[in-house]
Amino acid sequence: MDVIIENLPQYWDGFLRTLFLSVVSGIIALIFGTVLAAARVSPIAALRGFSMTYVEIVRNTPLTIAFFFAAVVLPRLGVTFQQFEVAAIIALSAYTSAFIAEAVRSGVNSVPVGQAEAARSIGMKFSQVLSLIILPQALRTVIPPMINILIALVKNSSVAGAFYVLELFGYGRQLANANGDAVLWVLVGVAFFYLLITVPLGYVATVVERKVAIAR
Amino acid sequence: MTSVLYDVPGPKARRISLIGSIIGVIVIGGLLVLAVMTLAQQGIFDPKRWAVFQIPDVWVLIGNGILATLSAAAVAAVIAFPLGLVLSLMRISAIAWIRIPTRIVLEFLRGMPVVLMMFFVLLVFATGSFVAVVAGLVLYNSAIFAEIIRAGIQSLPKGQREAGLAIGLTSFASRRSIELPQAIRRMLPSLVAQLVVLLKDTSLGYIVSYEELLRKVQIMADFLGPAYLFPVFFVAAAIYIAINFSVSRLAIWIEKRGSKKAAGGVVHVPVAGIPAK
Amino acid sequence: MKAFMTRRKSLLVAASTALALSLSACGGSTSTSNPPVAEKPSFAADTTMAKLSSAGKIVIGTKFDQPLFGQKGLDGKPVGFDVEMGKLIAGKLGIPADKIEWKETVSANREQFIKNGDVDIIVATYTINDKRKAEVSFAGPYYEAGQALMVNKDNTSITKPEDVKGKNVCSVTGSTPAATIVEKYGAILVPAATYSACLEPLRNKQVEAITTDNVILAGFVAKEPDAFKLASDQTFTKEPYGIGLKKDDTVFRNWINDQLEAFAKDGSYKKAWEDTAGTVIKTAPELPTIDRY
Numbered sequence: 142m143d144v145i146i147e148n149l150p151q152y153w154d155g156f157l158r159t160l161f162l163s164v165v166s167g168i169i170a171l172i173f174g175t176v177l178a179a180a181r182v183s184p185i186a187a188l189r190g191f192s193m194t195y196v197e198i199v200r201n202t203p204l205t206i207a208f209f210f211a212a213v214v215l216p217r218l219g220v221t222f223q224q225f226e227v228a229a230i231i232a233l234s235a236y237t238s239a240f241i242a243e244a245v246r247s248g249v250n251s252v253p254v255g256q257a258e259a260a261r262s263i264g265m266k267f268s269q270v271l272s273l274i275i276l277p278q279a280l281r282t283v284i285p286p287m288i289n290i291l292i293a294l295v296k297n298s299s300v301a302g303a304f305y306v307l308e309l310f311g312y313g314r315q316l317a318n319a320n321g322d323a324v325l326w327v328l329v330g331v332a333f334f335y336l337l338i339t340v341p342l343g344y345v346a347t348v349v350e351r352k353v354a355i356a357r
Numbered sequence: 358m359t360s361v362l363y364d365v366p367g368p369k370a371r372r373i374s375l376i377g378s379i380i381g382v383i384v385i386g387g388l389l390v391l392a393v394m395t396l397a398q399q400g401i402f403d404p405k406r407w408a409v410f411q412i413p414d415v416w417v418l419i420g421n422g423i424l425a426t427l428s429a430a431a432v433a434a435v436i437a438f439p440l441g442l443v444l445s446l447m448r449i450s451a452i453a454w455i456r457i458p459t460r461i462v463l464e465f466l467r468g469m470p471v472v473l474m475m476f477f478v479l480l481v482f483a484t485g486s487f488v489a490v491v492a493g494l495v496l497y498n499s500a501i502f503a504e505i506i507r508a509g510i511q512s513l514p515k516g517q518r519e520a521g522l523a524i525g526l527t528s529f530a531s532r533r534s535i536e537l538p539q540a541i542r543r544m545l546p547s548l549v550a551q552l553v554v555l556l557k558d559t560s561l562g563y564i565v566s567y568e569e570l571l572r573k574v575q576i577m578a579d580f581l582g583p584a585y586l587f588p589v590f591f592v593a594a595a596i597y598i599a600i601n602f603s604v605s606r607l608a609i610w611i612e613k614r615g616s617k618k619a620a621g622g623v624v625h626v627p628v629a630g631i632p633a634k
Numbered sequence: 635m636k637a638f639m640t641r642r643k644s645l646l647v648a649a650s651t652a653l654a655l656s657l658s659a660c661g662g663s664t665s666t667s668n669p670p671v672a673e674k675p676s677f678a679a680d681t682t683m684a685k686l687s688s689a690g691k692i693v694i695g696t697k698f699d700q701p702l703f704g705q706k707g708l709d710g711k712p713v714g715f716d717v718e719m720g721k722l723i724a725g726k727l728g729i730p731a732d733k734i735e736w737k738e739t740v741s742a743n744r745e746q747f748i749k750n751g752d753v754d755i756i757v758a759t760y761t762i763n764d765k766r767k768a769e770v771s772f773a774g775p776y777y778e779a780g781q782a783l784m785v786n787k788d789n790t791s792i793t794k795p796e797d798v799k800g801k802n803v804c805s806v807t808g809s810t811p812a813a814t815i816v817e818k819y820g821a822i823l824v825p826a827a828t829y830s831a832c833l834e835p836l837r838n839k840q841v842e843a844i845t846t847d848n849v850i851l852a853g854f855v856a857k858e859p860d861a862f863k864l865a866s867d868q869t870f871t872k873e874p875y876g877i878g879l880k881k882d883d884t885v886f887r888n889w890i891n892d893q894l895e896a897f898a899k900d901g902s903y904k905k906a907w908e909d910t911a912g913t914v915i916k917t918a919p920e921l922p923t924i925d926r927y
Binding site: 303 | 742768812813835839840
Binding site for chain 2: 182183184187188191197198200201204205206210213254258261270271275294299302303310313314317328332335336339340343
């Protein structure tokens with residue numbers, strides 16, 4: 142138990158970095174994922190093709206490999222950065238956006254066909270149909286799975302600990318080595334800080350899910 | 358659905374769309390060519406570097422890595438599924454002192470990074486890395502399986518259970534012979550999708566020194582020298598994607614088949630198919 | 635799995651020839667020496683030596699990712715100085731090299747492995763310190779390394795550990811060198827999964843230096859002398875490597891210590907070095923004074 146209290150500053154630093162990685166990657170993934178979903182249902186064939194290929198490839202790539210590409214291959218391509226948080230954010234948001242895109246797409250599919258037909262019959266263009274009619278309605282079915290994706294993102298950020306970023310899991314490994322006699326408590330501390338983010342998010346998901354169920 | 362979002366494009370729109378498509382393909386293709394050229398400049402495509410693949414031992418190692426990946430995934434899946442089944446029944450049990458603790462445990466397991474659980478088992482129980490990887494995968498995925506099956510059971514019409522109880526089945530018998538078979542069938546696509554996640558997560562073994570494909574490749578690159586890092590990693594990534602892609606295809610096939618056969622079709626309940634690590 | 639490993643030695647020879655033909659140096663020692671095995675050694679009953687000797691097999695923990703010390707080769711067997719030390723000790727127990735079971739240990743699980751009895755001894759660049767002494771016992775040291783810094787060949791700004799203050803330095807997460815460079819010298823730690831994973835960031839100039847024990851760095855420099863160099867020949871810590879064993883098994887510890895001294899005397903210590911780390915680090919070390927605490 143003492144180990145956790147003694148090393149609280151490290152835990153806190155790691156916690157903040159985990160939070161930072163999750164929030165920034167989360168926002169980028171939400172935006173990019175929605176754009177991908179829009180591209181997937183757009184009239185332009187190349188956009189549809191690109192979106193489909195991207196989602197298929199990324200969803201079938203292990204996150205560790207995504208991290209390897211972002212942290213090691215990208216610098217070789219001339220994308221250099223001094224902070225490895227950049228690599229982590231690229232990997233996490235590129236990975237997560239594919240799942241967001243899928244969630245948004247299935248949300249779009251859940252909106253009754255009549256809605257789109259009605260919108261078109263009053264003369265709306267594709268962009269208007271999507272942004273004014275379909276997406277706002279899709280949102281309510283999409284939010285619970287989306288929160289689950291974000292929870293996964295928080296947990297996935299732990300992989301960054303093995304790829305040059307000292308976040309919660311990275312500190313956990315460090316403290317575990319320095320305190321060979323109290324490994325159990327070191328890791329319990331790490332778990333606690335993860336749960337501090339994921340459990341409230343999960344709670345929000347449950348509440349929203351219930352609200353959505355009532356609204357229908 | 359997609360086609361109802363826009364009118365059938367006329368000649369002008371089709372032309373714009375075609376031009377846009379061509380430009381898009383050129384831009385993406387150009388970026389890819391640029392990337393390949395940059396890498397080529399650094400000698401990454403130097404045939405000498407790729408000569409490693411002429412060594413039979415390299416392929417034996419890669420083969421072993423694939424086997425290690427698949428065996429960890431298979432063992433974990435075989436244990437996690439029945440466990441998830443039991444947990445799902447406990448989760449919706451009528452008895453509060455079974456239901457509530459189960460719920461807490463499930464919330465806990467779902468909120469934890471898989472790699473942390475692997476690491477925990479590795480260090481605290483000092484097991485080998487295989488056991489650590491499998492245990493981490495089992496703990497996490499049984500919780501997810503439990504949630505998927507629960508969602509499946511709860512998506513059934515109430516009448517199913519009521520009918521079961523009305524003809525004198527016990528609560529458990531009704532779950533077993535009426536609800537579960539339907540729920541599992543309905544949730545099959547989500548369950549298979551979760552299997553893909555499980556398979557992908559074996560690559561976390563890299564971090565806890567389990568010698569799955571990725572770790573094997575790293576060891577190989579360490580041994581041969583850094584110049585061979587890129588060739589072996591590209592090959593490993595390609596193999597990983599190919600394996601996962603095949604399993605994903607299987608999932609889609611099952612979904613298509615299932616939607617024809619399953620009573621009431623397959624359903625997608627939001628909780629399912631969480632793309633988690 | 636086991637069967638195919640033995641069959642593969644000839645393949646390895648073919649493989650290394652193929653490598654040598656098509657590629658220049660690939661580094662890493664492929665030596666699979668078989669040190670002498672004692673014929674029916676006798677030990678006092680109830681000692682660990684007697685137990686291991688009569689069982690005819692031993693489980694040794696080592697690292698699989700430390701070049702020159704303990705690194706897994708293409709044939710799946712570890713090679714390196716630590717591995718040779720393990721083989722020498724096993725030999726003295728009458729256990730041939732093929733009866734040794736090698737278990738991979740990582741920095742953080744070594745104490746647990748010994749405590750649980752998962753391994754009989756650990757030879758894994760295992761630094762002796764007081765905190766660890768409270769959990770396990772150490773024979774040796776059999777080698778004294780020290781922490782050093784490795785930089786790009788063209789780097790002139792880093793020559794001593796004080797120079798890395800506020801700069802990115804790569805090391806393995808949870809290793810002792812990583813803690814030292816941060817706590818004592820104020821570097822910004824860039825943690826990696828293995829030491830070799832630090833090479834790319836250094837090459838790409840995303841980190842200024844890599845830090846760990848000098849011998850490991852020397853292995854990297856030897857593989858790529860045109861890319862990297864040691865910042866200085868001086869080390870700034872002392873890392874005496876010991877052989878870990880169950881706490882308070884004093885008889886076993888003393889026996890291993892005796893053997894280490896014997897290896898130094900009969901030249902097998904020197905040979906073990908020359909076959910492994912000595913291929914890139916020319917100056918052979920002397921056996922440090924054994925710490926018979």
